[in-house]
Amino acid sequence: MAGSERRGVGAADAELFRGRPYVVTPRSPADLETRQARELLGWISAIGAKTIIIPSNEHDRLVAYASHLPQLASTALAALLASKSPESAQVAGPGLIDTTRLALSSYELWRDILLTNQPAIHEALTGYIEKLEEIRGRLESGDLEREFECGAGFAGRIRKR
Numbered sequence: 001m002a003g004s005e006r007r008g009v010g011a012a013d014a015e016l017f018r019g020r021p022y023v024v025t026p027r028s029p030a031d032l033e034t035r036q037a038r039e040l041l042g043w044i045s046a047i048g049a050k051t052i053i054i055p056s057n058e059h060d061r062l063v064a065y066a067s068h069l070p071q072l073a074s075t076a077l078a079a080l081l082a083s084k085s086p087e088s089a090q091v092a093g094p095g096l097i098d099t100t101r102l103a104l105s106s107y108e109l110w111r112d113i114l115l116t117n118q119p120a121i122h123e124a125l126t127g128y129i130e131k132l133e134e135i136r137g138r139l140e141s142g143d144l145e146r147e148f149e150c151g152a153g154f155a156g157r158i159r160k161r
Contacts, residue, residue: 005102005104007106017048018048021049021050022050024054032053064124068114068120074100077100
């Protein structure tokens with residue numbers, strides 16, 4: 001789980017995988033005992049990645065939330081601003097720049113990813129939309145402290161791993 005919104009040889013980064021999760025989805029535990037699997041696990045370690053071994057269906061669910069949803073959220077936000085408030089670019093600060101970084105990603109790369117994991121992505125999008133609706137409902141009452149605490153806690157945890 002590593003990458004960048006940039007493409008091509010000029011975007012190459014020798015440290016790309018250092019400290020990042022590298023997910024392996026064997027069909028059975030015995031698959032990890034083969035020479036080829038041990039060699040792969042050695043390469044994963046050599047590039048500095050952290051090996052995560054999970055079933056393929058769990059991989060699909062987790063990456064829908066941890067990778068595909070952020071991509072789509074960033075793309076949706078940037079597309080919304082482009083169509084509804086392009087002049088907001090004049091006042092864009094680091095928050096908007098950070099939040100829309102993934103919108104720079106290539107559709108050519110994402111097209112097949114999004115097509116092959118639709119059920120899990122649908123679940124993640126539904127949850128995200130429900131959370132946005134909940135936040136919208138709490139906006140009038142100003143009762144958002146718990147959401148901010150929950151969000152900050154999660155954001156802090158993923159930065160410490």
